Amino acid sequence: MKVVDAIAEAIIAERLDMAFCVPDEVTIHIGQALRERGVRVVRGRHEQNVVAMADGYARATGMPAVCAVGHGPALAQTGTGMMTAARRRSPVLVLVPQGEETRGAVKELDARRLAEGVGARYVCMRGASWVAEDLHEAFRLVRLRQGPVVLAVPQVSGIEAELRGPWRYEPAIDLLLRPAAPDPQCDAIDEVAGLLAWARRTVIVAGRGAVLSGAREEIVELAERTGALLATSLQGRELFRGHPRNIGMIGAYGTETAVELLTEADCILAVGVALNAYQTGGGTLAANARVIQIDSDPSRIGEIARVDGAIVADARLAVRALNRALEQAELPPSGVWASDALPDRVASASRPALGSPPAEPDASGRLPMTPILRGLETILPPERMVIVDAGDFVLYTIDEISVPDPGSWVWTADFGSIGLGLGVGLGTALARPDRHCVLFAGDGGFMMNVQELETAVRERIPLTMVVLDDCAYRPEVRFMEALGKPGDVGLFDEVDFAAVARAFGIPAVTVRTLEDLDAVADLLAGRDGPVLIDAKVSGLETHRSFASYEPGTLIPAAKGRRAVGADLSPAR
Secondary structure, three states: OEHHHHHHHHHHHOOOOEEEEOOOOOHHHHHHHHHHOOOEEEEOOOHHHHHHHHHHHHHHHOOOEEEEOOOOHHHHOOHHHHHHHHHHOOOEEEEEEOOOOOOOOOOOOOHHHHHHHOOOEEEEOOOOOOHHHHHHHHHHHHHOOOOOEEEEEOOHHHHOOEOOOOOOOOOHHHHOOOOOOOOOOHHHHHHHHHHHHHOOOEEEEEOHHHHHHOOHHHHHHHHHHHOOEEEEOHHHOOOOOOOOOEEEEOHHHOOHHHHHHHHOOOEEEEEOOOOOHHHHOOOOOOOOOEEEEEEOOHHHOOOOOOOOEEEEOOHHHHHHHHHHHHHHHOOOOOOOOOOOOHHHHHHHHOOOOOOOOOOOOOOOOOEOHHHHHHHHHHHOOOOEEEEEOOOOHHHHHHHHOOOOOHHHEEEOOOOOOOOOHHHHHHHHHHHOOOOEEEEEEEHHHHHOOOOHHHHHHHOOOOEEEEEEEOOEOHHHHHHHHHOOOOOHHHEOOOOOHHHHHHHHOOOEEEEOOHHHHHHHHHHHHOOOOOEEEEEEEOOOOOOHHHHHOOOOOOOOOOOOOOOOOHHHOOOO
């Protein structure tokens, strides 16, 4: 057996049936070996995008995803995609040929330094005698969510070499079907349970860690036991949909009422939440509250924001242990959130006060983004996966486009980069053909990767692409205008994205008026593969989050953030 065949056999042994690839003189061998064994090999047009596709596939399935790119410049082009996957800890394995050893070679690149510099792990295959061991180690790291992992495979002569000795591969999946979750520490549980019993205005904030651990029922039980309010981060959105204590999202994308309720809290229990600037709105989460963080990774406790206590454990196990401790103590619910006004405040907090958006075109004949998105909300099938690129449009999309559950919301701005949405969206659509997958992107990010439209057509990937085109890098224009300077450098000419899509063979419609949404409904009704909606929108609409906008910041400050007096301190 050759080394390339062993690589393919290991991927199959790990129960993976899809891989992503940009062919070069080595990766084409890997792709062919996988195809001969029945693995679907999706070929992209740009290295960053195949990493993003693998990332999207991994996010949507929770399983590892494999991609293969060339060495040197090809690997260098994956940097932003790998950094984004690293921030998410996506289980992505990136196969890359070992670099040229000749000093001064055209494609010379220190692959280890690049990989580790963007937060990935690096494993180098040591030769034909160690193939099974090195493949196992790479997949072990991936399955432990230490990823992405860059696995450097031999060049052509090495990959075509015969193995030395018999081939026997032990799949990492057999050892790590589900990595053991840390058990909560007894002392920490007792301490936090005592604080929850003491507190009178608790807010439980759940994030992606809570979603992944399946902790919803335990968190709801804890809220009902302690009288706490329920909230989520952006990546936990809709986890508590319909619950009477749900105040929706916190931070930059939350409502003014949600922020006000947080400022009145005396205890914040953050379950699987990083407490980053998106979640705190760029400020203090709750100035007068004691903050307790639950995370299975000790390195993330207090990493970004100050906390007063912590439990290092799986979210579900930790909250279950807190419920048990409070039950054994036979303490009555201690919360004092209840008041005649609270139901109305909670209802207001869990949804933006949107009002009636303007539906008149601006001087350029373009509609505001809000009415177009509201129209799409009613047209798109409810069982959807929503993927968002990064940009100004995200604020409006969060307000107007719903998802059925947290797992249906795919965020691509973990590294704050625009342009990854299309790649992640293609990977998501390949992973979830049972859902209507729809990408929302701005014109700036979409133009960075428009070549992947050919991939969407060739692979018949059922992705609905919505380009919200305001002909600008709008946040940057806003920065300049807020400083009293012209933003012309951030403005661009209009692109006919619908015509571009049709040139690639993708059905498309242009939306300039609300009446054009009828054509969108017809387009989606006949969808068989990728489709594109070219929405020409005004950039003059002001989102509610920018009422207290500070020039030079990337994250809009939440309104209503204020210090709260000592009268909110709980009785002991």
